[in-house]
Amino acid sequence: xxxxxxxxxxxxxxxxxxxxxxxxxxxxxxxxxxxxxxxxxxxxxxxxxxxxxxxxxxxxxxxxxxxxxxxxxxxxxxxxxxxxxxxxxxxxxxxxxxxxxxxxxxxxxxxxxxxxxxxxxxxxxxxxxxxxxxxxxxxxxxxxxxxxxxxxxxxxxxxxxxxxxxxxxxxxxxxxxxxxxxxxxxxxxxxxxxxxxxxxxxxxxxxxxxxxxxxxxxxxxxxxxxxxxxxxxxxxxxxxxxxxxxxxxxxxxxxxxxxxxxxxxxxxxxxxxxxxxxxxxxxxxxxxxxxxxxxxxxxxxxxxxxxxxxxxxxxxxxxxxxxxxxxxxxxxxxxxxxxxxxxxxxxxxxxxxxxxxxxxxxxxxxxxxxxxxxxxxxxxxxxxxxxxxxxxxxxxxxxxxxxxxxxxxxxxxxxxxxxxxxxxxxxxxxxxxxxxxxxxxxxxxxxxxxxxxxxxxxxxxxxxxxxxxxxxxx
Amino acid sequence: xxxxxxxxxxxxxxxxxxxxxxxxxxxxxxxxxxxxxxxxxxxxxxxxxxxxxxxxxxxxxxxxxxxxxxxxxxxxxxxxxxxxxxxxxxxxxxxxxxxxxxxxxxxxxxxxxxxxxxxxxxxxxxxxxxxxxxxxxxxxxxxxxxxxxxxxxxxxxxxxxxxxxxxxxxxxxxxxxxxxxxxxxxxxxxxxxxxxxxxxxxxx
Ligand code: SF4
Numbered sequence: 179x180x181x182x183x184x185x186x187x188x189x190x191x192x193x194x195x196x197x198x199x200x201x202x203x204x205x206x207x208x209x210x211x212x213x214x215x216x217x218x219x220x221x222x223x224x225x226x227x228x229x230x231x232x233x234x235x236x237x238x239x240x241x242x243x244x245x246x247x248x249x250x251x252x253x254x255x256x257x258x259x260x261x262x263x264x265x266x267x268x269x270x271x272x273x274x275x276x277x278x279x280x281x282x283x284x285x286x287x288x289x290x291x292x293x294x295x296x297x298x299x300x301x302x303x304x305x306x307x308x309x310x311x312x313x314x315x316x317x318x319x320x321x322x323x324x325x326x327x328x329x330x331x332x333x334x335x336x337x338x339x340x341x342x343x344x345x346x347x348x349x350x351x352x353x354x355x356x357x358x359x360x361x362x363x364x365x366x367x368x369x370x371x372x373x374x375x376x377x378x379x380x381x382x383x384x385x386x387x388x389x390x391x392x393x394x395x396x397x398x399x400x401x402x403x404x405x406x407x408x409x410x411x412x413x414x415x416x417x418x419x420x421x422x423x424x425x426x427x428x429x430x431x432x433x434x435x436x437x438x439x440x441x442x443x444x445x446x447x448x449x450x451x452x453x454x455x456x457x458x459x460x461x462x463x464x465x466x467x468x469x470x471x472x473x474x475x476x477x478x479x480x481x482x483x484x485x486x487x488x489x490x491x492x493x494x495x496x497x498x499x500x501x502x503x504x505x506x507x508x509x510x511x512x513x514x515x516x517x518x519x520x521x522x523x524x525x526x527x528x529x530x531x532x533x534x535x536x537x538x539x540x541x542x543x544x545x546x547x548x549x550x551x552x553x554x555x556x557x558x559x560x561x562x563x564x565x566x567x568x569x570x571x572x573x574x575x576x577x578x579x580x581x582x583x584x585x586x587x588x589x590x591x592x593x594x595x596x597x598x599x600x601x602x603x604x605x606x607x608x609x610x611x612x613x614x615x616x617x618x619x620x621x622x623x624x625x626x627x628x629x630x631x632x633x634x635x636x637x638x639x640x641x642x643x644x645x646x647x648x649x650x651x652x
Numbered sequence: 653x654x655x656x657x658x659x660x661x662x663x664x665x666x667x668x669x670x671x672x673x674x675x676x677x678x679x680x681x682x683x684x685x686x687x688x689x690x691x692x693x694x695x696x697x698x699x700x701x702x703x704x705x706x707x708x709x710x711x712x713x714x715x716x717x718x719x720x721x722x723x724x725x726x727x728x729x730x731x732x733x734x735x736x737x738x739x740x741x742x743x744x745x746x747x748x749x750x751x752x753x754x755x756x757x758x759x760x761x762x763x764x765x766x767x768x769x770x771x772x773x774x775x776x777x778x779x780x781x782x783x784x785x786x787x788x789x790x791x792x793x794x795x796x797x798x799x800x801x802x803x804x805x806x807x808x809x810x811x812x813x814x815x816x817x818x819x820x821x822x823x824x825x826x827x828x829x830x831x832x833x834x835x836x837x838x839x840x841x842x843x844x845x846x847x848x849x850x851x852x853x854x855x856x
Contacts (some may be wrong), residue, residue: 217690264690326769
């Protein structure tokens with residue numbers, strides 16, 4: 179059993195009691211809600227005549243169904259408009275702050291929490307969305323929950339949970355050129371499996387993690403769930419504090435910052451903490467990773483051959499065969515040269531400012547390949563504005579990218595941004611399941627934003643490290 | 653601590669409805685397109701929708717369409733019922749159609765958990781027992797079925813058979829502690845105390 183880890187300490191601080199059903203009741207520090215999973219929970223509260231317990235600790239945004247082009251109300255899609263209107267009404271009645279698109283603060287729920295400073299170390303954070311694990315990058319305990327649990331949290335600001343085991347994943351060494359946080363997490367999932375994390379939370383540590391900025395840490399924690407772990411976190415450090423200091427929450431309140439910093443320091447895992455498991459990965463050996471199949475665990479280094487199904491564990495062979503058939507890839511070959519029809523730069527994994535900056539760097543002075551439709555969907559309105567301030571939008575649009583408004587977009591195709599037919603998509607998102615991007619025959623290849631940029635300009639999966647430099651006149 | 657508000661579910665009685673077939677997934681129970689909605693309220697009428705209606709909305713053969721089962725509240729199914737997507741819309745649709753308990757060979761874990769959150773027991777028995785019960789229901793659509801959750805028996809006609817209710821589920825149902833909202837709401841004072849002890853939480 180783990181002891182003195184951040185997970186243990188934050189759990190203990192938030193534990194209200196042990197329930198008669200054996201679960202622990204935990205206080206929830208921040209409840210994020212969006213339009214798809216919250217309305218039914220509000221409905222259940224109404225059925226029981228219960229009020230929202232802590233609207234002040236609840237925060238709403240709209241991301242899944244929101245259009246990324248024409249956002250005039252009412253939305254053209256009737257179901258989308260209904261969901262939006264329902265969230266507006268629920269938030270207004272309960273007194274919950276709602277960052278709708280008119281505020282300039284709207285965006286994917288896992289982008290806006292951190293950028294506004296709502297997400298803080300040592301908090302418990304929940305949201306009816308499995309990628310809530312993202313917020314763990316700040317040393318928060320953050321997990322996705324189901325609709326009945328949303329009801330629980332709205333009604334009581336607490337949640338009933340079973341305690342998990344803690345696995346420390348240490349990524350040592352320095353990352354090579356062209357290798358990003360996304361490649362680290364795809365490597366971890368490939369090594370430990372998409373169900374390797376079931377029953378665990380992941381603590382990410384080691385030099386390669388600590389030297390990442392907050393955005394990179396978020397990309398890693400984001401995909402904990404693809405590795406089967408319901409939550410993942412990084413212990414807070416100076417990088418974390420520097421980010422927080424500049425957010426809305428603290429920039430005008432240094433006193434509160436100092437006061438809370440003492441708490442944040444206290445909840446870090448002790449040097450001699452006990453873990454249920456420790457895994458070490460050599461970060462310097464990681465190369466850009468792309469997926470060849472239809473689960474996030476089916477990834478390989480860009481220079482490695484696609485595996486023969488027979489070479490895999492017995493229980494993985496059948497899914498591998500089906501995946502290879504769907505993706506139309508040939509074992510023995512590498513993924514380099516795989517034709518791409520769509521390039522999607524977006525999602526809560528990789529649509530923050532440094533992601534867009536790094537991709538723009540590649541795109542600058544180049545053109546999107548004729549066979550590709552390429553789009554950038556910034557993670558939030560603030561990311562979009564900051565990128566425009568730097569002129570990134572011009573770099574992208576001059577190259578032939580579509581520059582859109584913030585939302586989940588083609589990550590899950592719940593709005594109009596979808597793959598068509600059997601289109602292949604180079605995607606910076608987190609899930610490559612069959613049908614995920616809106617077409618049941620669509621083919622998704624997951625990769626870092628750098629690699630998406632490279633694929634967009636060449637029309638095929640490309641090792642970004644081999645792309646010749648272009649001289650751009652300043 | 654008072655948990656009086658949560659009804660304990662020791663027994664469920666009523667007439668049955670058989671839905672035969674293994675691996676009936678949640679997509680069949682409630683197709684994904686009915687999820688772009690803001691409440692669970694009207695979901696009952698969409699239960700098994702694509703199995704009940706063809707593309708032109710004509711009724712197909714399905715027990716949920718048959719008049720003799722319209723008052724049934726005990727669903728009798730086969731193996732691995734409720735597999736696939738974890739959507740809570742599935743048990744919600746069944747409950748809102750009128751189902752209070754499900755008897756089957758086996759259930760997908762998340763589905764069973766979602767049922768429990770609604771106070772719906774998912775009771776299991778072997779293949780033979782289930783098939784016999786399904787046939788009996790077909791012959792006796794008005795016949796009473798009594799599920800005794802605590803004693804783990806199902807009684808119908810002249811017969812009483814042993815069934816299994818997962819231990820944690822049985823305890824939760826019988827002790828009336830399956831509704832976590834009510835369970836946790838009764839701890840108001842401790843919740844306030846915990847909130848107060850957290851340096852980042854300002855008082856409401
Ligand atoms: S961007 Fe994708 S993964 Fe992230 S919250 Fe939206 S739909 Fe989910």
